[in-house]
Amino acid sequence: MVRRYTQLCPVAFGTGAVSTTGEVGKELGLKKVLVVTDENIEQLGHSQKVIDSLTEAGIQTVLFNRCEMDAPDYTVQAGADLAKNEGVDGIIGIGGGSVLDSAKGISVLATNNITVAELLDCSKKMMPVENPPLKIILIPTTSGTGSESTIIAVISDTKNHEKTGTMAPPTFAIVDPELALTMPKEVTVYTGMDAFSHACEALTSIQPNPHSDILCYDSIERITKWLPIAAKDLNNLEARENLALASNNAGIAFNDAMVHLGHATAHSMGAAFHIPHGICCALVTPVMLELTASVYPEKVKKIGEIMGLTINSSDSKEIGLQVADNIRQFMKQLDIPTLKDLEISKEQIGSCTNYVANEGLRFLCPVQVTEEQISELLGQIYDGYQ
Numbered sequence: 439m440v441r442r443y444t445q446l447c448p449v450a451f452g453t454g455a456v457s458t459t460g461e462v463g464k465e466l467g468l469k470k471v472l473v474v475t476d477e478n479i480e481q482l483g484h485s486q487k488v489i490d491s492l493t494e495a496g497i498q499t500v501l502f503n504r505c506e507m508d509a510p511d512y513t514v515q516a517g518a519d520l521a522k523n524e525g526v527d528g529i530i531g532i533g534g535g536s537v538l539d540s541a542k543g544i545s546v547l548a549t550n551n552i553t554v555a556e557l558l559d560c561s562k563k564m565m566p567v568e569n570p571p572l573k574i575i576l577i578p579t580t581s582g583t584g585s586e587s588t589i590i591a592v593i594s595d596t597k598n599h600e601k602t603g604t605m606a607p608p609t610f611a612i613v614d615p616e617l618a619l620t621m622p623k624e625v626t627v628y629t630g631m632d633a634f635s636h637a638c639e640a641l642t643s644i645q646p647n648p649h650s651d652i653l654c655y656d657s658i659e660r661i662t663k664w665l666p667i668a669a670k671d672l673n674n675l676e677a678r679e680n681l682a683l684a685s686n687n688a689g690i691a692f693n694d695a696m697v698h699l700g701h702a703t704a705h706s707m708g709a710a711f712h713i714p715h716g717i718c719c720a721l722v723t724p725v726m727l728e729l730t731a732s733v734y735p736e737k738v739k740k741i742g743e744i745m746g747l748t749i750n751s752s753d754s755k756e757i758g759l760q761v762a763d764n765i766r767q768f769m770k771q772l773d774i775p776t777l778k779d780l781e782i783s784k785e786q787i788g789s790c791t792n793y794v795a796n797e798g799l800r801f802l803c804p805v806q807v808t809e810e811q812i813s814e815l816l817g818q819i820y821d822g823y824q
């Protein structure tokens with residue numbers, strides 16, 4: 439079978455890379471940019487580093503610091519309005535996944551005479567927008583989303599309580615592991631498990647390719663080794679470098695291979711209960727791998743082996759069970775909360791069935807499930823990790 443794989447955008451990777459933002463902006467011919475971030479990142483001084491680098495390169499900056507968790511549509515609209523009023527020719531997003539996704543949405547709206555509601559509607563109908571987006575440089579401060587190297591922007595439709603989105607290719611990604619040193623333990627762990635789930639789902643979707651497989655296995659290996667180390671020693675730069683690379687690699691991988699049922703389910707849980715995305719991803723991954731082991735037994739076995747498991751069985755069901763159990767132990771080691779800890783009942787989780795059934799990503803799972811099976815899977819997510 440012929441598979442395509444893409445190199446979406448150049449990446450500047452390494453400690454200190456953020457100080458090259460101005461240089462990159464100059465290469466891209468930018469004159470005046472909107473720096474998109476949130477208040478936390480601004481307080482940590484990260485956005486100022488970007489502004490200083492851009493200013494030094496002679497590029498004018500306008501700050502937009504109103505991004506919020508889960509990239510609500512109204513913040514994307516507010517950022518786009520500011521970008522248009524200021525007449526910027528580029529967008530710089532610096533922050534976690536929600537900031538980077540907001541920046542992507544802003545880059546599309548800034549060049550098109552439509553509202554954010556119309557943009558999200560276009561995406562649902564798979565209709566392209568008229569004009570290409572502004573040039574955009576993305577700088578992650580967490581190691582999980584991979585958004586700096588994907589075309590996808592997840593945006594929250596706050597009227598309909600849905601996670602939806604748009605497509606916006608980054609022009610350039612700047613990955614500086616030093617920025618991740620300020621992440622607290624919980625964010626480190628949750629975002630790390632988001633990257634882990636990207637790798638697991640990209641390996642087991644309906645459209646993996648040889649390139650994405652390599653990146654995914656590498657990402658799983660780095661996260662297994664370095665996430666527990668980073669969780670215990672937040673200032674460990676070697677751990678941060680490995681996790682930043684794992685996250686970026688998983689992002690490049692799933693930009694092609696895509697994520698599937700796991701993320702469809704994670705999105706439903708995030709939209710219904712506002713649980714951080716990385717926790718949702720961690721909770722769904724064991725169940726998702728158990729399911730897809732029937733199609734990809736060798737791949738799921740390899741995930742287990744990379745994590746240090748010895749699997750003697752060649753039975754796909756047994757492989758799925760062992761690997762799922764091993765991931766749950768890994769999650770316990772990292773203090774990932776259970777749904778009970780989050781005060782969410784089994785019945786409440788069951789109420790996500792309809793959302794998952796209507797989430798497009800689920801069709802990229804190689805095992806097509808009925809609504810009844812989705813309900814059972816949601817029950818397994820609850821029961822399997824206590």
Ligand SMILES: [Fe+2]
Pocket residue numbers: 583632636701715719
């Ligand atoms: Fe994710």
